[in-house]
Amino acid sequence: MEIKLKRILVIDDDETSNFINEIIIGRAEIAHDVKVFICANEALEYLKNGNDFPDLILLDINMPFIDGWEFLQAYFDCRFNQKHKTLICMLSSSIYESDRTRAASYPDRVEFISKPLTVESLHELATIVKERYAKVLD
Numbered sequence: 001m002e003i004k005l006k007r008i009l010v011i012d013d014d015e016t017s018n019f020i021n022e023i024i025i026g027r028a029e030i031a032h033d034v035k036v037f038i039c040a041n042e043a044l045e046y047l048k049n050g051n052d053f054p055d056l057i058l059l060d061i062n063m064p065f066i067d068g069w070e071f072l073q074a075y076f077d078c079r080f081n082q083k084h085k086t087l088i089c090m091l092s093s094s095i096y097e098s099d100r101t102r103a104a105s106y107p108d109r110v111e112f113i114s115k116p117l118t119v120e121s122l123h124e125l126a127t128i129v130k131e132r133y134a135k136v137l138d
Contacts, residue, residue, distance in 0.1 A: 003126040005055040007033045011043045011071065012060035012091070021058065021091075021117050028122040031056075040066040044074055053084040055129050058117070061092040061099060068092070072106065081109050085133035089113055089125055 008031045012018050018036045025034050035054070037043040040063055047053065061068035068090055075081065075088070089111040090103045103112035111128065113121050 003030055003123070003130050005031045005126055005129060007031065007035065007052055007054040007056075009043060009046075009054040009057045010034065010036045011040055011057065011063075011068075012036075013038050013063040014060070017060070017115070024117050024119060025122060028119040028126075030122055030126045039063075040068070040071040044071065044078075047075075047080060048078065053080075054086055055133070056125055057086060057088045058091045059088055061090055061094055069102070072110070076106075081107065087111060087125065087129045087132065091115060091117060 008025060010018055010021050010025075012021070015038060018038065022034055022036065025031055035046070037046065040059075043057075044066075059068045059071060066074070072088065072090075080086070086109065088106075088109055090099070091113055092099060093115040100112050103110050111125065113125075
């Protein structure tokens with residue numbers, strides 16, 4: 001059975017990466033809807049405004065104004081993690097092991113994968129969402 005998530009949010013300040021990631025998500029055929037934000041502030045406002053929550057958030061670490069870690073802290077401060085079953089995946093070109101360790105220090109709602117995003121890594125993430133949160137839409 002194909003795993004179909006309702007919505008994926010992509011948060012990355014690099015428009016080229018976002019364009020490529022949207023193509024890869026389309027090829028993976030795992031989501032009914034993809035929302036892209038180049039600014040983490042806008043993504044937080046989207047979530048705070050009560051819009052449909054995503055099943056998966058792909059979050060870049062290195063961004064101006066609010067970086068991925070600050071977004072993650074704000075996400076947990078708003079208690080979205082207690083209200084919604086959303087997997088957050090830190091998607092980064094970072095080579096620092098400390099970033100992986102930091103992501104692993106969060107509860108089971110945070111994963112870490114290195115750029116570039118691949119169809120295979122998306123299928124793995126969709127499987128994690130299904131297994132942890134039983135969120136599968138046909």
